[in-house]
Amino acid sequence: MRNQRYRSASIFRQFAGKTLGLSVLAGSVFISMYSFADEQSLASQAVGNEQKDVAQLDTIVVTATRREESLQKVPVAVSIVSGRDLDKKQKSSLETIVSEVPTVNFRAGASNKDTSLFVRGVGTISTSPGVEPSVSTVVDGVVYSRPGQATLDLLDVDRIEVLRGPQGTLFGKNASAGVINIVTKKPTNDPSGYVDVYATNDGEQRVKLGASGTLIPNTLKANVTALLGNYDGNVKNLSTNKDVNGYKNHGFRTKFEYTPTDNLSIGLIADYMHKDGTAPTGVVVRNTNANYAAALSPVVAHRENRETIENTSASTEDTNQGLALTADWTLENHQISSITAYRQWKNTQIQDGDQLSAATVNFAGIADLGTVNSKQFSQEIRIKPLAPGFLNYVAGLYFSKNTNDETYQRQSTWYNSSTSAYVTDSGRAVYNTDSTNYAIFGEGTFNFTDRLRLVTGLRLTRDELSYDHERNSTVPSSVGIRNAIRSNYASSGSSSETGVSGRIGPQFDITPNINTYFTYSRGYKGPAYNVYFNMQSIDTPVLDPETANSYELGLKSQWLDNRLRLNLAAFYTKYDNYQANFRTLDPNGFPITRLVNAGDVSTKGIELDATYKQNPNLIYSLNLANIRARIDQFNCPAGDTSCPDVNGKRLPFSPDWKVNAQVDKYFPIANNRQIELSTQYSWQSDVQFSLDQNANTIQPSYGIWNASIALNDTAKDWRVALLVRNILDKSYATLLSTNGDRINRQVPRDDERYFGLSFRKNF
Structure with missing residues (x-):
């Protein structure tokens, strides 16, 4: 049963949404059939040769190998999402690429602190500051140390490169599952600017402004982009009578390029993003406790619920900011590059653990407040030859230091039946981690012939990790734990490890347009500690590093005079000492989540990226991934007698199938204008969200259908578009999690159909 707010939506709006969506699809199919039938006559026109050139796909240039090369x-298996496409679709955060790149998945949460990305079924399932991410996020060469840092809004993106599989020989920080490489736009020589305005029928507004140009002729140029956004949300809190699950954010990004001489270029990048989020702890979609159901009233737990009665309004205040200084020094035959960066991430999170309007006789009222202050410094130096030769290589040194200072406090109000009174307990934990990473890395390509090459890469990594933790609590030590608060505890520890990772394999050009490769990669992820509020003695042992052995066979090809691009990758990766959170019971029967070396897991599959440009005004895209991520051998935590048998089961956050299909059609009209029609459908099979294979935390398969129609003036450089999201009004979950006898859902932004109107003007 839908919330009253959404039940009151007009019949006209529903009819308009379905009509527009069906019209877009029907129009695309008809246009496609007509274009195929008419293609031969077009080719026979006098402008045939010119038309053939225009119809070719654009060359995609990437920096995945630390030098500009054609995709x-x-x-390497790389998926590309252009900043231009993100702007057109009004997709402003990294999590939105999960519908563009099927091999990527996203772990949602009430706060950025609880979010992370997955590639090929593997990611970080922990919020402990003592764990490094399996998937690294790199923005303009700077590696972000915590997963949550990467999920804020993105500004001025040129492209996003998703490198799939273990990485470590080309980027500053190693990654055991993949790298999200974000490249922002460079300043332009000529003065330019833009304004981008977006508004939806359900109350979301965003404005972006940008400017770029030369400040000192032939010496200094710069750009700047600013963002202001607001969205009330799509969940109703009946306790406060306010909409939640929304945000307010603002920020900027600026880049300077200073060229004092022909062989020296210096850059300075500054960015700042602040977000106030109102995502609830979760909405209850399933409950088996009659007393809790009565306390939850008038909210009724059901699959599409978008109501809550939290009396402690869950919220997040998040600030991500940083500076980066870059330098490229060109010598006679080589280029030396340096990236020096400092970043700070602050996060304050409030959560309502009981999700009720007040404490009751049967249920304690639990409220949490957590703060994060994460600081990182990194230095990377690379060298590469300028002229191609028998050996092309990139070599580098990397150093990073990350400190995390966190506090977490919990308060519980519970009914003491012996005194017939309510009692309040509290606990406050202060914990810190300090991690240092040193590395030497490099990758080279031996060009034996024009068609045969050998790729080799090696990385030596040194990790040093330490933590300290202290919890003060009103819960007596004789009780141990009461209402999710443990008694006093303190501990500390340190560890260091040295890891080796690398890559090797041949690359062969079957024809100038058909390229194949086969590589073996060794991935490495450093040691970890499970540092969190309720940390206890069983959490103090250090986790061993996570390693991966990966084999990948790739085919990259272009056909039909470069009108069809078809890239395939088949892979198999085996992970040892996989680091993951596992929900279990402590000796007192209390449910806890433990970070463990879960054992051996594997992921294997086939990925397809295809684009076909039938003619200059009609483009088809298809991206597909069939990935089987499985638990091969699970190691039950020591002393755990409730550990289920999960061998052979699925890894969390990894559907077996994901597909994204898109059609773009352009209709040139008078006065340098054109109508742009686009329709996109993303589908995925069912996904399990819990490593313990809880039957109630499975999201069934679903598909999301989006479409847009736009008018673009290519001469005056403006564009206005009407967008429809989730045309079929499909409700789904980006996370299902357990909390006692209930199941909570994280509600996605597009949990229901909505409309958006965007306008962009370039100057």
Whole structure:
């Protein structure tokens, strides 16, 4: 049963949404059939040769190998999402690429602190500051140390490169599952600017402004982009009578390029993003406790619920900011590059653990307040030859230091039946981690012939990790734990490890337009500690590093005079000492989540990226991934007698199938204008959200259908578009989690159909 707010939506709005969506799809199909039938006559026109050139796909240039190369020539499985496409679709955060790149998945949460990305079924399932991410996020060469840092809004993106599989020989920080490489736009020589305005029928507004140009002729140029956004949300809190699950954010990004001489270029990048989020702890979608159901009233737990009665309004205040100084020094035959960066991430999170309007006789009222202050410094130096030769290589040194200072306090109000009175307990934990990473890395390509090459890379990593933790609590030590608060505890520890990772394999050009490669990669992820509020003695042992052995066979090809691009990758990766959170019971029967070396897991599959440009005004895209991520051998935590048998079961956050299909059609009209029609459908099979294979935390398969129609003036450089999201009004979950006898859902932004109107003007 839908919330009253949404039940009151007009019949006209529903009819308009379905009509527009069906019209877009029907129009696309008809246009496609007509274009195929008419293609031969077009080719026979006098402008045939010119038309053929225009119809070719644009060359995609990537920096995945730390040098500018065509996507079709790099021996790495890479998916590309252009900043222009993100702007057109009004997708402003990294999590939105999960519908663009099927091999990527997203772990949602009430706060950025609880979010992370997954590639090929593997990611970080922990919020402990003592764990490094399996998937690294790199923005303009700077590696972000915590997963939550990467999920804020993005500004001025040129492209996003998703490198799939273990990485470590080309980027400053190693990653055991993949790298999200974000490249922002460079300043322009000529003065330019833009304004981008977006508003939806359900109350979301966003404004972006940008400017770029030369400040000192031939010496200094710069750009700047600013963002202001607001959205009330799509969940109703009946306790406060306010909409939640929304945000307010603002920020900027600026880049300076200073060229004092022909062989020296210096850059300075500054960015700042602040977000106030109102995502609830979760909405209850399933409950088996009659007393809790009565306390939850008038909210009724059901699959599409978008109501809550939290009396402690869950919220997040998040600030992500940083500076980066870059330098490229060109010598006679080589270029030396340096990236020096400092970043700070602050996060304050409030959560309502009981999700009720007040404490009751049967249920304690639990409220949490957590703060994060994460600081990182990194230095990377690379060298590469300028002229191609028998050996092309990139070599580098990397250093990073990350400190995390966190506090977490919990308060519980519970009914003491012996005194017939309510009692309040509290606990406050202060914990810190300090991690240092040193590395030497490099990758080279031996060009034996024009068609045969050998790719080799090696990385030596040194990790040093330490933590300290202290919890003060009103719960007596004789009780141990009461209402999710443990008694006093303190501990500390340190560890260091040295890891080796690398890559090797041949690359062969079957024809100039068909390239193949086969590589073996060794992945490495450093040691970890499970540092969190309720930490206890069983959490103090250090976790061993996570390692991966990966084999990948790739085919990159272009056909039909470069009108069809078809890239395939088949892979198999085995992970040892997989680091993951596992929900279990402590000796007192209390449910806890433990970070463990879960054992051996594997992921294997096939990925397809295809684009076909039938003619200059009609483009088809298809991206597909069939990935089987499985638990091979699970190691039950020591002393755990409730550990289920999960061998052979699925890894969390990894559907077996994901598909994204898109059609873009352009209709040139008078006065340098054109109508742009686009329709996109993303589908995925069912997904399990819990490593313990809880039957109630499975999201069934679903598909999301989006469409847009736009008018673009290519001469005056403006564009206005009407967008429809989730045309079929499909409700789904980005996370299902357990909390006692209930199941909570994280409600996505597009949990129901909505409309958006955007306008962009370039100057």
